[in-house]
Amino acid sequence: xxxxxxxxxxxxxxxxxxxxxxxxxxxxxxxxxxxxxxxxxxxxxxxxxxxxxxxxxxxxxxxxxxxxxxxxxxxxxxxxxxxxxxxxxxxxxxxxxxxxxxxxxxxxxxxxxxxxxxxxxxxxxxxxxxxxxxxxxxxxxxxxxxxxxxxxxxxxxxxxxxxxxxxxxxxxxxxxxxxxxxxxxxxxxxxxxxxxxxxxxxxxxxxxxxxxxxxxxxxxxxxxxxxxxxxxxxxxxxxxxxxxxxxxxxxxxxxxxxxxxxxxxxxxxxxxxxxxxxxxxxxxxxxxxxxxxxxxxxxxxxxxxxxxxxxxxxxxxxxxxxxxxxxxxxxxxxxxxxxxxxxxxxxxxxxxxxxxxxxxxxxxxxxxxxxxxxxxxxxxxxxxxxxxxxxxxxxxxxxxxxxxxxxxxxxxxxxxxxxxxxxxxxxxxxxxxxxxxxxxxxxxxxxxxxxxxxxxxxxxxxxxxxxxxxxxxxxxxxxxxxxxxxxxxxxxxxxxxxxxxxxxxxxxxxxxxxxxxxxxxxxxxxxxxxxxxxxxxxxxxxxxxxx
RNA sequence: GGGCCUGUAGCUCAGCCUGGAAAGAGUAUUAGCCUUCUAAGCUAAGGGUCGCAGGUUCAAAUCCUGCCAGGCCCGCCA
Numbered sequence: 001x002x003x004x005x006x007x008x009x010x011x012x013x014x015x016x017x018x019x020x021x022x023x024x025x026x027x028x029x030x031x032x033x034x035x036x037x038x039x040x041x042x043x044x045x046x047x048x049x050x051x052x053x054x055x056x057x058x059x060x061x062x063x064x065x066x067x068x069x070x071x072x073x074x075x076x077x078x079x080x081x082x083x084x085x086x087x088x089x090x091x092x093x094x095x096x097x098x099x100x101x102x103x104x105x106x107x108x109x110x111x112x113x114x115x116x117x118x119x120x121x122x123x124x125x126x127x128x129x130x131x132x133x134x135x136x137x138x139x140x141x142x143x144x145x146x147x148x149x150x151x152x153x154x155x156x157x158x159x160x161x162x163x164x165x166x167x168x169x170x171x172x173x174x175x176x177x178x179x180x181x182x183x184x185x186x187x188x189x190x191x192x193x194x195x196x197x198x199x200x201x202x203x204x205x206x207x208x209x210x211x212x213x214x215x216x217x218x219x220x221x222x223x224x225x226x227x228x229x230x231x232x233x234x235x236x237x238x239x240x241x242x243x244x245x246x247x248x249x250x251x252x253x254x255x256x257x258x259x260x261x262x263x264x265x266x267x268x269x270x271x272x273x274x275x276x277x278x279x280x281x282x283x284x285x286x287x288x289x290x291x292x293x294x295x296x297x298x299x300x301x302x303x304x305x306x307x308x309x310x311x312x313x314x315x316x317x318x319x320x321x322x323x324x325x326x327x328x329x330x331x332x333x334x335x336x337x338x339x340x341x342x343x344x345x346x347x348x349x350x351x352x353x354x355x356x357x358x359x360x361x362x363x364x365x366x367x368x369x370x371x372x373x374x375x376x377x378x379x380x381x382x383x384x385x386x387x388x389x390x391x392x393x394x395x396x397x398x399x400x401x402x403x404x405x406x407x408x409x410x411x412x413x414x415x416x417x418x419x420x421x422x423x424x425x426x427x428x429x430x431x432x433x434x435x436x437x438x439x440x441x442x443x444x445x446x447x448x449x450x451x452x453x454x455x456x457x458x459x460x461x462x463x464x465x466x467x468x469x470x471x472x473x474x475x476x477x478x479x480x481x482x483x484x485x486x487x488x489x490x491x492x493x494x495x496x497x498x499x500x501x502x503x504x505x506x507x508x509x510x511x512x513x514x515x516x517x518x519x520x521x522x523x524x525x526x527x528x529x530x531x532x533x534x535x536x537x538x539x540x541x542x543x544x545x546x547x
Numbered sequence: 548g549g550g551c552c553u554g555u556a557g558c559u560c561a562g563c564c565u566g567g568a569a570a571g572a573g574u575a576u577u578a579g580c581c582u583u584c585u586a587a588g589c590u591a592a593g594g595g596u597c598g599c600a601g602g603u604u605c606a607a608a609u610c611c612u613g614c615c616a617g618g619c620c621c622g623c624c625a
Contacts, residue, residue: 282550292623428573506589
């Protein structure tokens with residue numbers, strides 16, 4: 001039952017199209033109609049309008065109506081809401097919250113796509129965590145999702161690692177060090193740059209030995225990255241290697257297509273350049289450079305080929321990109337549109353900053369994801385020990401939950417200043433707080449079983465009503481979050497829900513309540529358990545039944 | 548110089564798209580609550596020129612303009 005739509009439908013008959021809002025405080029009602037705008041149309045005092053509407057409005061879904069000055073406040077029939085919400089959740093269980101809007105549709109999501117040059121740092125992890133959550137949200141809504149990871153296996157960075165690791169035994173953890181050292185070397189000896197480019201040119205001719213050298217580094221790197229991300233439960237369906245689009249000549253196809261637009265030209269140093277003047281790109285000279293002077297391809301050209309292929313596979317597509325790629329993506333989008341191709345939708349996120357500035361793999365001032373989750377697990381294991389448990393699996397659930405929640409709850413537009421203490425906080429508005437609420441619910445349900453029919457209308461305590469109201473809004477929150485690619489909305493909702501549940505827990509004993517109320521409260525706890533679990537799983541966070 | 552994002556309590560953030568009632572959480576500080584379903588919890592107190600200045604509106608944290616501060620980007624990196 002959608003109360004809001006029901007009230008709006010009724011009001012439409014009386015005064016035309018209106019938009020209800022949620023009052024600032026629970027005690028003021030469930031929905032409110034401010035009568036200011038009506039005052040203008042009806043040429044009457046808003047307070048009078050509110051009073052008159054109160055008299056004429058009738059609906060069985062409304063318990064009572066209060067007039068507060070120019071506001072008409074609706075109190076929905078709590079027993080209908082309670083019955084409705086509880087029945088719906090108990091029926092749908094792990095599907096509660098899904099609208100099914102994605103049924104029959106496919107969604108391709110590309111995320112993470114970290115350069116295979118080192119162990120991932122927290123900044124990159126933000127991409128993976130957001131992408132993973134968005135993918136889970138779509139899956140939940142019925143989309144058939146396909147998660148892609150694009151591997152930049154032929155870039156300058158790999159060439160640098162190939163050169164830097166000559167004669168050394170390389171492993172995943174040592175790559176960062178090699179990369180940092182090589183970059184320092186490069187500053188001192190600029191002629192190394194030529195060696196790097198030479199190696200790239202050799203690669204593009206298809207030289208077997210060079211290919212093998214690149215592949216060796218890339219394989220080590222990808223394997224290490226996937227292992228770390230896999231620990232966090234982040235999985236990919238398909239890995240796309242950038243080199244493929246070079247060696248299968250797709251890039252040449254793209255150049256041919258772009259030639260037809262008449263906007264492609266060869267500049268004074270022999271590069272293929274796309275003229276994007278007149279499209280409002282905020283660049284000094286609005287062009288898109290596609291090849292180097294020596295004819296080798298640049299990243300952008302290969303990316304165009306990649307995007308063209310993704311589009312063939314699926315017309316619904318999303319990519320997660322850092323804010324540094326905003327302008328670059330505009331170029332890609334324009335170039336694709338010139339070829340009459342749709343660009344994917346894009347979600348940009350800002351960087352995680354350190355006290356001393358931006359994280360930079362090249363300079364080596366990074367907090368590695370691997371180190372961070374290790375620390376998180378260690379801390380949660382410690383906390384578990386204090387409570388007489390020391391279960392590794394649960395420690396991971398909690399530690400990783402803290403990491404994920406702390407990143408996902410913040411809007412991607414915001415820079416995050418990385419702070420160890422804060423990121424590893426387990427109290428207050430954190431992942432473990434939500435998990436703890438879940439564990440509390442499980443604990444009650446393990447002690448006592450609900451029996452027979454539930455009469456939800458006996459749930460009349462203020463905290464019970466508040467909890468029910470919160471539970472009932474879950475589907476709307478998920479729908480909105482999915483449509484707008486906003487995992488943070490779900491994270492914030494879960495924080496609120498956990499708070500509502502803990503407040504209820506404090507004042508409403510379940511097991512000791514009289515039978516009728518006990519049964520209804522058990523049902524309410526069960527409902528909360530489902531919603532917490534469903535919500536957490538959308539963020540890729542596990543729900544431990546004990547902690 | 549140009550473009551995009553951000554600026555809300557000491558600190559970390561929600562609310563801004565879609566304007567509406569006294570601006571919300573968490574944390575930190577202070578004071579309470581474990582013989583009662585897990586205290587990773589709950590209750591209470593103090594703490595705010597919503598960056599600044601204009602404008603639109605009956606009404607602005609929310610919309611518009613200008614300015615200030617931070618982040619990101621602006622041709623052979625990816």
